[in-house]
Structure formats: C-alpha cells, structure tokens
Amino acid sequence: MSHLTAIDLFGGEGGAAQGYMDSGFTVYGVDNEPECVKRYPATMVVRDWREGLYFWLQELDWQVDLIHASPPCQCYSKTARLHPYIDYPDYISSVRGILMETGIPWVMENVPEAPLLEPTYLCGSMFQLHGFWHDEYVSLDRCRGFEASFPLMPPLDC
Numbered sequence: 001m002s003h004l005t006a007i008d009l010f011g012g013e014g015g016a017a018q019g020y021m022d023s024g025f026t027v028y029g030v031d032n033e034p035e036c037v038k039r040y041p042a043t044m045v046v047r048d049w050r051e052g053l054y055f056w057l058q059e060l061d062w063q064v065d066l067i068h069a070s071p072p073c074q075c076y077s078k079t080a081r082l083h084p085y086i087d088y089p090d091y092i093s094s095v096r097g098i099l100m101e102t103g104i105p106w107v108m109e110n111v112p113e114a115p116l117l118e119p120t121y122l123c124g125s126m127f128q129l130h131g132f133w134h135d136e137y138v139s140l141d142r143c144r145g146f147e148a149s150f151p152l153m154p155p156l157d158c
Helices: 015-022 034-038 049-059 078-082 092-102
Strands: 004-009 025-031 043-046 066-069 106-110 120-123 130-133 136-139 143-148
Touching: 004 015, 004 049, 015 025, 015 066, 025 034, 025 049, 034 043, 043 049, 049 092, 066 092, 092 106
Parallel strands: 004 025, 004 066, 025 043, 066 106
Antiparallel strands: 106 143, 120 143, 130 136
16 A cells, blocks of 8 residues: 555544544644643644644655545534533634645534535444443444535445
C-alpha cells in the first residue's frame, strides 16, 4: 500500500485520527486546545484551524491525500436548546469554503442536525463500537453526518 497522509482539523483527542491511522494514514492534527495534545495519537499542533491547516500544508509541501474536519457541533446539537443564552460558533460554511479552495480531497463530519450538504450518515452500531457509560458496557449508537468532496457510501444500516 502506498503512503497516505491526512490532516485532521479540530482533532480533539484523536478519535478520527486513530481511525485514519488504523487505515494506513499518517495523520497530522490541529486543535486550539493544548490539553488535546496529551491524548492525541499522532503529531499535533496547537493552533487555530486555519493556521494549523496552512502550517501542515506548507510543512508537507502540499503532499496531502485527505483533509478531515470535525468542526465544533454545539450550535447544531440537540443539547444547544438547553443553553439558549450561549452563542455557539458556526463553522460549517467557512470550513467547507476553505476545504474546497485547497483542491485536496476532504471529509467534514458533524452531528445529524448540522447543515451538511448531501451527507452520508454513519453510526457506531455499524461498526459494533462499544464503550463504558456509568460503569456499564454499552453500544455506541451515536450517528454522525459526513460531507465529502467525493462520493461516500454507508457500509451498513444502523
């Protein structure tokens, strides 16, 4: 298999990065939270997403196979209704615009309520994902929408 490189924007603690690494990618992450670096499974820079993207593009001489972006979802999340006094940032359209400008294949992931264009939905249950919740081992049924610059097909039904 050839060497594949991905940039992971809004990388957090590295859930998407680990998936890409398991699939053979070398991943370079970006997040603006210094605490994320401690658990991130790949090389990460602590920067604003735009600055971090262009930092890695320059460092890697634009030799990148994929950009993954998981912008914060609070403004679209069902739980946002619990905090109507908080003005959560909306990154979807600005992230989409920058990703399109790069000319590099990309994937943007967010909650089902986010305004993604023609998203494909994936759910943890499709991959038999499990985790602990209140000391109980449970199925992770969280669904996420994925918008991409190329066609995506879900592997299974939820």
